[in-house]
Amino acid sequence: MQQLLNFFFKNRTLILFLFLLSLSFGLTINSQDYQKSKFINSSAWVSGSIHTLFSDIGDYFYLKKENALLLAENNRLKSREYSLSITSSETLNLKKEYKLTPAAVVKNSYGFLNNYLTLDKGRNDQIREDLGVVNSRGIVGIIDKTTSKFSRVISILNTKSKVNAKLKKNNYFGSLEWNGENPRLVQLYDIQDLVKLNKGDTIVTSGYSSIFPENIPIGAIAAFKLNDTKDLYIIDVALFNDMTNLRHVHIIENLNKEELQILSTQDE
Amino acid sequence: MNSLLFSNITRFITLVLVQILICNQLNFMGNINPYIYILFLLLYPIGSNRMGFLFIAFSLGLIIDLFLDSGGANAAASLSIAYIRPIFLKFSFGAAYDYQSVKLNTAEALPRLTYFALMIFIHHFILFTLIYFDSSKFKMIIYNTLVNSGFTLILVLLLNTLFSSKKS
Structure with missing residues (x-):
């Protein structure tokens, strides 16, 4: 002993x-x-608050750029509004399917294999896990964790992220992942070899999952090759979004999600 | 002794803040970020209690991990270099270390460079191995280790020269 x-x-x-x-x-x-x-994780209260404090200062340096982005988006939405033939939207009995919440990015990374963002909205703002995050140019990621004031987003630049995506022109869909190499390129897998592909074809979200609505832009085809068994494509997608510079995003909540989930679990 | 403790606490807090708020936002040429917080471990008083040093190194790494969402990678890397520091000190400074007479501020340039470079390289290698955690990404681990080590080394040397008090 x-x-x-x-x-x-x-x-x-x-x-x-x-x-x-x-x-x-x-x-x-x-x-x-x-x-x-x-x-x-960085949505923890202490680190979240410190990141917020300093990203508030940093925001001033990007005001001009953010303004230009907002103007561009406003312009796009206005032009769509004017080209609609219906003048008064009150006569339309639109059913609300998605709720959007604006949020600011307080922390972002893209240099690792598993990248996360921290947003300044949390459970107090009715933000829950598994909501989609987009900005004016395209998708950003999916929320995986929330605290009362902050939430953490799995960026699409995360090797564990998987998003359902499709070709805009013919609706063939596959799974969007990231191989961890280039923050401007993500990979689309599982597209059949009989599909005709061209460089520059647009990739959008498929709307098959309940997280993202259909037709949110993701990127354009930069290169494609067949996989080892020569039956499926591996497509490099150049993102529309500049993931290295994100300031303001929208959190999307699907209001029909529960009903959709009840249906999909009944099959099993 | 008290002023030594005070300067170490100040250094700890300053380096953590600078690391999180400046160095990890740099993303120089894509994704090169210096990890200057290890300057604290490099300059920690030689000959102090080893167990305490291990604890401090571990918590320093853990705080950085907390902000960077990197699990425990920084904690493991800092802890390891804290543990093997005596070996590197002995290797770089030779007999002077045995007699407990090494003063980092007044040491010659070459042994100091060797010591810094070795510590930084090992730290970054462990860090990136744990961040990538995938043997198929070995090329990226080595590439990131070398590039980031170089960047960190330059910054650490600059900072050290800038803030060292030349009292012999």
Whole structure:
């Protein structure tokens, strides 16, 4: 017993080192599995507040650019409004399917394999997990975690992100993922080899999942090749969005989501 | 002693803030970010309690992880270099380290450069291995390690020269 205690005492630095090392390995492995990383994430209150404070300052440097973006979007929406033949929208009995909430990005990254954004809206603003996030140019990601004031978004530049996407011209759909190499290119998998592809074809969201509405722009085809078994395409998609510079985004909530989910679980 | 403690606490807080708010927003040429917070570990007083140092290194890394959403990668990397620091000190400074007479501020340039470079390289290698965590991305790990190490080393040397007090 004495010897055992002596052994521990003599090697206490090594034991502490190994203990802390295994702790940090554990945290790393947990964070790879994004469902489990509850403890360390930037939507935590302290880090969220600090990021907000400083991104508020940073926002001033981008005011001009943001204004130009807003003007462009307003212009697009106005031109659509004028080209609609119906003049008064009150006569239309439009059913509301999606609710949009504006939010500001307080933290963004794109240099890692698994990138996350932090937004300044949380549970207090009725933001829940699994809502889609877009901006005026295209999709950004999906919310995976919320605290009362902040929420964390799995960016489409995350190797664990998977979004259903389709070709705009003929509706063939596949799965949009990222290989972690270039923050301007994402990959679209599972498109059949008999589909005719051209460089520059537009890729949009498919609307098959309940997260994103249909036809939200994603990007244009930059290159494509067949996979190893020569039956499916691997397509490089150049994003419309500049993921390295995001300031303001919209969170999309599908108001029919529960009903859709009831239907899809009945099949199983 | 008190002023040493105070300067270490100030250095800790300043480096964490600079790291999170400036260095990780740089994204120089795509995704090159210097990890200057390890300057704290490099300059931590030599010959102080090792267990305490390990704890401090671990929590420093963990704080950085908290802000960067990187799990425990920074914590593991900082902890490891804190643990193997004596070996590198001995390797770089030779006999001077054995007699506990190394003063980083007054040390010669070459041993100091060796010591910084070794520590930074090992730290970045562990960091990127854990961030990518995928053997098929080995090329990217090496590339990122080398490029980021170089950038960090330059910044660390500059900062060290800028803020070191030349009292011999």
